[in-house]
Amino acid sequence: MRKLSSVNFKNEKFLEYDCPFMTTLHFIGKRWKPAVLWKINEGVNRFNELKKVLPYISDKMLANTINELTEDLIIEKKIYDETPLRIEYYMTDFGKSLISVLEQMNAWGENTLQEIKN
């Protein structure tokens, strides 16, 4: 749980106010968040499918990440009344607007990895 009185928290808020890119990082700057988002965008929509494509993620981290993305309105949960239970996650329009940012970050990352190789 976040401690709202901490200097750490206040500094984060100051930076989000002073530097809008910190707001962007607020949505994607965690270990598994951008990866989960990316996979959902690619059409991997279910809990267990996400676990397959991200083999080292733990149940807890996947659930946490999904919960935060849902609270932030980046993805939405759809519950299908079937058995066995089927729940799927989809990008919201707001979430989709983040993808082009991730794409540019991806391009820069790929480029950098290439240059390091050479």
Added chain:
Amino acid sequence: MRKLSSVNFKNEKFLEYDCPFMTTLHFIGKRWKPAVLWKINEGVNRFNELKKVLPYISDKMLANTINELTEDLIIEKKIYDETPLRIEYYMTDFGKSLISVLEQMNAWGENTLQEIKN
């Protein structure tokens, strides 16, 4: 200090390999890094000047951040043989290539903040 044997570290490396945007986040995904980078890019080049424009950063965090940006070859240090001592930091060409990514993140952040207001 980073523990190279930790699951945390291994997961980070897996993600940098699997999702190139994680490589980008590796360079800017910390509390003060993108802000310091941004300010240096805007022409704030000295330790004490950076402290002025980022009033809540501690000496230690600023020094750490500058050191990491230097090790990552994003900025470079220029020492002027003057008294009092003058040291300035400048973006490298590699560092400059990151700015367009930060600019897009900034635009998305500004937009999002605007939408939240309305």
Added chain:
DNA sequence: TTAGTAACTAACAAAAAAGTAAGTAATGAG
């Protein structure tokens, strides 16, 4: 009735990141 599957949650521990307080080195001014 036992086992299995999907999608989780809770309690706890370890690791990493950030913050605090004090100190350092080189120089020059008074």
Added chain:
DNA sequence: CTCATTACTTACTTTTTTGTTAGTTACTAA
């Protein structure tokens, strides 16, 4: 000789994030 300035470093603590293990609910198939 003491103080001020610039640009840091060190030792330590707190906060935050990540990971581990075990359990839960609702259903179905054998």
